[in-house]
Amino acid sequence: MTQGTAVIVNLTEQSWTLHRSYGTYQVRGCAPGEPYALIPLSGTRAVMDLGDKRTLEVPITAREVAQDLCREINADGGEDSFFGVFVAQGERPEDDELTEARRRLAVFYRSMVASADREWERSHSYLFINDVQRRAARSLGLEKEWFYQARETSDCPGCGEKVRAGVAVCKTCGAILDRDKAAKLGLAPVPAVVHAPAVEAAKPAPAPTASAPARR
Ligand SMILES: [Zn+2]
Numbered sequence: 001m002t003q004g005t006a007v008i009v010n011l012t013e014q015s016w017t018l019h020r021s022y023g024t025y026q027v028r029g030c031a032p033g034e035p036y037a038l039i040p041l042s043g044t045r046a047v048m049d050l051g052d053k054r055t056l057e058v059p060i061t062a063r064e065v066a067q068d069l070c071r072e073i074n075a076d077g078g079e080d081s082f083f084g085v086f087v088a089q090g091e092r093p094e095d096d097e098l099t100e101a102r103r104r105l106a107v108f109y110r111s112m113v114a115s116a117d118r119e120w121e122r123s124h125s126y127l128f129i130n131d132v133q134r135r136a137a138r139s140l141g142l143e144k145e146w147f148y149q150a151r152e153t154s155d156c157p158g159c160g161e162k163v164r165a166g167v168a169v170c171k172t173c174g175a176i177l178d179r180d181k182a183a184k185l186g187l188a189p190v191p192a193v194v195h196a197p198a199v200e201a202a203k204p205a206p207a208p209t210a211s212a213p214a215r216r
Pocket residue numbers: 156157158159160161170171172173174175
């Protein structure tokens with residue numbers, strides 16, 4: 001491996017921007033379909049202020065930079081947290097390094113899901129479920145009641161309430177948000193003209209039958 005470089009391996013799609021005293025760094029996430037992202041780094045220098053306008057340049061090796069960035073990222077979720085980034089021994093991670101990192105990530109994700117389960121049991125509130133817990137559940141392929149709110153929402157143009165992406169009819173005001181889908185579900189007449197009169201959109205329609213949680 002080239003002298004003076006180090007490689008961070010990121011197992012997740014999450015990316016980070018880190019502001020350190022010696023510079024600002026991006027640790028990118030995997031692209032879709034990529035098993036992991038590789039982030040090559042080189043060494044740098046930190047400038048220490050000694051006072052009296054005297055400074056001292058301290059060299060920092062690439063490996064020190066990489067280890068510092070990984071430590072910053074992985075420490076972000078409390079004790080024993082691990083967000084799936086590590087410094088490779090060589091230019092590319094070996095199989096055993098990947099296996100060990102994936103195992104640690106799964107352990108951390110399972111503990112995040114367990115804490116979300118406990119929180120949900122206690123509060124039944126989406127407000128107390130955080131993004132890391134949702135990512136953990138998604139990554140482990142677990143269907144969780146508390147996961148729903150993480151789905152994409154948009155504002156209904158009819159009433160301004162949050163509606164889940166892809167729903168045909170707003171369950172609050174009855175506005176038809178996707179005419180084709182609503183027609184297929186029998187929730188709205190098949191349009192005879194492209195511009196239906198506005199009054200039709202205001203007609204109450206049955207709520208979609210999807211197992212959506214109660215609106216909050
Ligand atoms: Zn609405």
